[in-house]
């Protein structure tokens with residue numbers, strides 16, 4: 001093995017503890033955690049202490065640490081843009097930023113400009129985009145994106161805490177925000193947050209099945225109890241249905257489907273936080289079904305393997321224009337859905 005790559009985590013909450021640290025451990029020395037920054041000093045010290053890494057409460061200290069080659073941004077969404085930009089400016093070898101990369105097109109454009117100027121590669125931790133089961137289907141689907149007429153994403157999950165607790169002893173976690181469901185502005189904000197926090201996992205995949213989305217029109221958008229949504233929109237002549245429910249469900253389910261008249265793609269993903277192999281994709285048509293996966297390598301592991309290959313110059317980094325367009329598409333869906341639900345709630 002070549003020399004280990006030093007990682008610095010900006011934010012060491014449940015995602016760092018229950019998703020990234022077990023994945024890094026599984027890669028067996030490819031990466032070594034050198035620095036943990038968290039605004040909560042107890043979290044920074046405890047997580048770093050488990051790993052023998054340095055710790056701090058300021059990203060400036062992390063960026064000054066010469067042992068850190070790669071910065072992994074796992075702070076809340078609103079800090080992503082400034083931390084990704086600071087890591088690029090500090091001349092680090094790559095940045096892995098949790099989804100969503102940013103919360104506005106202006107921030108996405110600023111990141112693209114800094115990435116072009118500094119040449120620092122940026123990867124976004126939307127693990128489904130790296131999932132070997134998804135990628136194999138994508139390589140085999142031929143002209144399905146042009147021929148498909150219906151795309152459907154359905155997510156039924158228990159709250160994250162159930163999986164976090166199965167993976168590790170999480171030190172602290174924020175409470176779910178309380179939302180006044182009688183206030184149209186709050187309902188619209190909840191829907192926007194759910195799209196940018198949850199649907200965001202599948203939106204880059206859906207975008208790869210949509211020739212364009214500049215004509216996006218919402219057909220139906222609503223928030224479901226206790227936390228969830230149903231959104232239907234039309235873009236480039238295709239119907240896209242998005243459904244999610246987070247409840248104490250007995251069986252998690254995460255499926256993405258694309259239908260053409262003579263071909264169907266069905267992708268079954270493992271839930272977030274679960275390290276149990278890749279998605280399973282089935283391409284059916286012409287009287288046969290081709291199945292891709294599961295492989296032992298899940299989306300998180302594939303994401304980290306691609307990060308290593310990018311840093312070592314073995315793989316081209318993701319195109320920043322594509323990452324920016326993912327942000328544009330996600331915001332187009334989130335903004336239009338929130339707007340629609342705001343109008344419906346006010347009228348009701």
Ligand SMILES: NC(=O)c1ccc[n+]([C@@H]2O[C@H](COP(=O)([O-])OP(=O)(O)OC[C@H]3O[C@@H](n4cnc5c(N)ncnc54)[C@H](O)[C@@H]3O)[C@@H](O)[C@H]2O)c1
Pocket residue numbers: 010011012013014015016019037038039040043059074075076077079098099100125126127160173174197272273
């Ligand atoms: N890929 C996935 O499957 C997945 C799943 C859930 C969440 N996420 C994403 O991961 C990120 C982190 O999620 P989480 O649930 O751990 O979030 P969290 O809010 O629970 O924890 C983030 C941590 O960052 C710390 N923090 C806050 N401000 C900071 C700052 N300015 N600098 C450094 N640290 C700071 C907090 O103290 C906390 O410990 C989010 O962007 C979220 O959308 C990804």
